[in-house]
Amino acid sequence: NLTRFVDPERVAVVPDTGFGVGRRLDRRSEAEFERLRVEAGWTGPYVILHAARGLEAFHRYLRKHAAHWGELRFLVLPIGPAIGDDSAIPDADLPGLMCLPSWPHPLLLAELIGRAEAVVGYSYHLAITALVAGVPVFAPSNIVTGKYAALEAFDTIHPLPGENDPDPDWFKSRLGKTA
Numbered sequence: 001n002l003t004r005f006v007d008p009e010r011v012a013v014v015p016d017t018g019f020g021v022g023r024r025l026d027r028r029s030e031a032e033f034e035r036l037r038v039e040a041g042w043t044g045p046y047v048i049l050h051a052a053r054g055l056e057a058f059h060r061y062l063r064k065h066a067a068h069w070g071e072l073r074f075l076v077l078p079i080g081p082a083i084g085d086d087s088a089i090p091d092a093d094l095p096g097l098m099c100l101p102s103w104p105h106p107l108l109l110a111e112l113i114g115r116a117e118a119v120v121g122y123s124y125h126l127a128i129t130a131l132v133a134g135v136p137v138f139a140p141s142n143i144v145t146g147k148y149a150a151l152e153a154f155d156t157i158h159p160l161p162g163e164n165d166p167d168p169d170w171f172k173s174r175l176g177k178t179a
Contacts, residue, residue, distance in 0.1 A: 033111040042098055044071045047175065048113060048130075050121020051078040058120055058138075059094055061161045066095035068168035072175075073098050077112060079123040117175040120160065127151055134177040 037043065049055065062074065073096040104112065113119060114133030119126055127137045127148070136156040139148075151157055158174050 028107075030111065032105070032108045033115065036100070036104075036108065036112075040098065040100070042073060042075075044073060045117045045175075046073040046075045046098065048075050048077045048116045048119040048121070048126075050119070050123055050126055051076045052121060052123070054140075055121065055160075058160055061165055062094050064165065065168040068172065069095055072096060072117070072172075075100075075112065075116070077109070078103060079109070079121065079126045117177075124148060124151075127157065131156065134179055136174050136176070136178070138171075138174075 049058075062069070074094060075098045077100070110129050110133075113126065113129045114135060116130070116135050118136045118138060119130040120138040121127075122139050127139060128151075130137050131151070131154055134156075136158060137151075137154075138158050138160045140160050156174075156178055161171055
């Protein structure tokens with residue numbers, strides 16, 4: 001606990017360092033992003049899927065409404081090895097699914113997130129990186145509890161479609177970068 005080292009009248013909240021990630025991106029991360037896209041042969045808009053267990057209901061939603069996604073692709077992206085992320089998810093038959101050949105450098109990871117149409121997952125740092133870049137976040141409805149409570153005020157965090165499927169147009173209408 002760091003509270004004994006802080007004057008409570010001077011510091012009330014210390015933001016997560018992830019909120020500063022946008023200042024770390026530069027031309028090298030942009031160039032690496034473009035090189036990766038060319039090598040992988042993928043173009044067009046994409047949504048990032050957190051490569052973690054617990055998103056199976058959303059995967060079923062994507063599969064069920066595959067005809068609605070058009071050119072939209074889905075990039076399975078591991079965020080943190082410490083939490084067991086693995087891009088070898090069992091739902092390899094999802095429409096428009098893409099995976100990277102290896103775990104990306106953290107700045108390339110941030111660049112990929114920042115250029116997405118949306119992110120889907122429950123990683124706190126995935127959400128922060130997306131929000132900093134103006135990318136909408138689809139997360140479990142309980143994301144606003146505990147450490148996630150700081151993100152509750154953002155109106156670009158949306159509940160994750162699951163067992164009770166919303167219309168695919170609901171999901172598509174929330175895609176795309178904002179301020």
